[in-house]
Amino acid sequence: MKGNDILVIDLFSGPGGLGEGFASYQNNNEEYPFKIGMSVEKDPHAHMTLTTRAFYRLAKQKGCLDGYYQYLNSNLSRAKLFESYKGIYESAFQETLEGPSELGKDNDHIHARVKELTENHNGPKILIGGPPCQAYSLAGRSRNAGNKNYVPKEDHRHFLYKEYLKVLSIAKPDVFVMENVRGILTAKVENQLIFPQILNDLQNPSKITGSDSCPSYRIYSLVEKTDEADNSTPASLNYLIRFEEFGIPQARHRVILLGVREDIKQIPDILDKNIYPKVSVKEAIGDLPKLRSGLSKKADSYDSWQEVVSKNAETLSKLHNIGVDVNKTDLQPYEDLKRKETVHKNKSLNQLPDHLRKWILDPELNLVLNHETRGHMESDLLRYSFCALHGEQRRFSPKAENFPAELAPQHQNWNSGSYNDRFRVQVSTKAATTITSHISKDGHYFIHYDPKQCRSLTVREAARLQTFPDNYIFEGNRTNQYTQVGNAVPPFLARQISEIVFSLIKKHYSNL
Ligand SMILES: C[S@@+](CC[C@H](N)C(=O)[O-])C[C@H]1O[C@@H](n2cnc3c(N)ncnc32)[C@H](O)[C@@H]1O
Structure with a gap:
């Protein structure tokens, strides 16, 4: 690391989306001023992904990428x-x-x-x-609400940001960037909003x-303040x-704090x-090879699928x-579709802005990585087709009430409202809805x-919507890969933040 490099310490790194944005930023001299010094991640598969990507970056610097390809x-x-x-x-x-x-468990090693x-x-x-978000996320909270024994004060995930503070007080960085889910703004512990407390602690x-x-x-x-005169908007929403307003093909709404x-x-x-x-789903993924789904609970072959x-x-x-x-x-049905394609035949036909x-x-790279479909039940294939048709013709994903009775799943409360969004097609002409780690569980919210x-x-399509470069490979099995992609900060958004951080640091250190 050179004296004027900017050292990056990346905590709770996941597959490295945030770090990728910083590491890829090039200044006017086409240099890469941000150098990742350490990434801390407890999940073994995300850790493998991080290591492979760190290898890629270092090999690229040395001009020896042959082995990587x-x-x-x-x-x-x-x-x-x-x-x-x-x-x-x-x-x-x-x-x-x-x-x-693991922060909180391996602190001696990490802090050293x-x-x-x-x-x-x-x-x-x-x-x-960003400290992990399950405890703050709205989905996590509704799950916890169903658990009689759940006590927010005892959920250590509410307090993982204190591990971030510990590293902050050792490193004393010039700037920090902390990302989190929207739910952090409204999460409560003992009936008190936790966000003002977090802000306070980060300041001191x-x-x-x-x-x-x-x-x-x-x-x-990092965004314009909302109108102060509008009393219905809490000040916390300013974060x-x-x-989707910043060239990302996804309506992902996250809280990002910049500390100076x-x-x-x-x-x-x-x-x-x-x-x-603005970028639509089709522009982002339309060039990727067409694939068929697999059939679960039934012999799987092209013929049976057809x-x-x-x-x-x-x-x-x-x-x-x-x-x-x-x-x-x-x-x-399309002729001869496969469940996995590795050759990127239509790369030149891409509609990416x-x-x-x-x-x-x-x-x-003329390959497509991590592009393989999962298996679905036969009954879901019919629903997926219907949802996609609905998206194509009506430009929105059907709610439970829009489903023909013949296609409704056998849930007693299907029309109660609780299942309104049980199936969601990603409409081709719009930005995608948030890619979350739930995509690893079932594909119902992420229908092509x-x-x-x-x-x-597929994992690659989700990665495109998250703006990961095509040469970014996700390690682990398919479920692990989906989780990683859903957890990440879109690297292209992170790159825009890195530019702001670079400009601020450059003004402070005149020798950069
Ligand atoms: C929301 S993801 C981070 C995404 C990442 N910033 C990115 O842009 O790709 C949070 C990550 O924190 C990891 N994690 C959770 N608790 C942790 C801990 N105590 N120490 C280290 N990593 C942890 C999870 O495994 C998960 O990968």
Whole structure:
């Protein structure tokens, strides 16, 4: 690390979406000023993904990516890749702390590394990351509400941000970036909102950590303040970022806080809504190879799938008054579809807008990674087709009340309102809805817009909607991969934040 590099410490790193945005930022001299010094992640599969990506970055710097592409091509195993480029692998593995590490449990190891890195680096440093969100997330809270024995005060996940504070008070970074779910704004412990407390603690970390040498921080929002005169908008909403306004093909709404150390007098810019166009689902994923779904609970083959899809086309054509005109769309199954494709045949036909084309496509890569469908029940294939048709013709995903009785699942309370969003198609002309880690459980909220593919999104399609570059590989099995993608901060949004942080730091350190 050079003296004027900006050291990045990434906590709760997941697969590294936030870190990727920073590490990929290039200044006007085409240098990469942000260098990830350490990433802390407890999940072994996300940790593998982080290590592979750290390897990619270091190999790219050294101009030796051949082995990496051979690995992506399945011509080299991961173990052989690392063995062949031992020096690069060792640096990558060191960056990810030589293994999965848990904040709160492995603090001796983690804090020692934070001290070592920060004491040996005279240049600027930043802390990034978001303590996990399950306890704050609205879905998590409704699950907890059903658990009589759930006591928020005893849920350690409400307090993981204190682990962030501990590292903050050791590293004393120039700037920190903390991301979290919208639910953090309204979560309560003992009937008290927790967000004002978190803001307070982040401004004065020493009050919590007891370290009197820790400076205080000013906290900024990255978006324009909402109108103060509008009393219905709580001030906390000023921290909410609507990602679809910043060139991301997804209506993901997250809280992002930017902390600036007290001695740095500069004020950060905000994200600019006028730079990038809005991006639709089809523009983001339309060039990826078509695939068929698998059939679960039934012998799976193209022929049996084709039979089910043809039968479904017939069933749909016999339904009337279902809000869509089935005869308008040819529903005959595509010939010879596979469940997995690795060759990117239609890359040149992509409809990605300029900013994402440069960011996502890799001219050296003609492969599609992590693009394999999951299996679905036969009855769901019919519902997926209906939802996709509905999305195509009416431009919104059908609610329970829009479902023909023949297609309604056998839930007693199907029409009670609780199942309104049980199936959700990602409408091709709009931004996607939030890609969450729930995508690892079932695909019902993430139905592909093509009524003839009858399936949920693949990991790669979800990764595209999260703006991960196509050469970013997710390790672990398919469920692990979905979880990682759903957890991440979209790297392209993170890149926009990194630009704001760079400009602020540059103004403070005139020698950068
Ligand atoms: C919301 S994700 C982070 C996403 C990440 N910022 C990104 O952009 O890709 C939170 C991550 O924190 C990890 N995690 C949860 N508790 C942890 C702990 N105590 N120590 C380290 N990692 C933890 C989870 O495994 C999960 O991958």
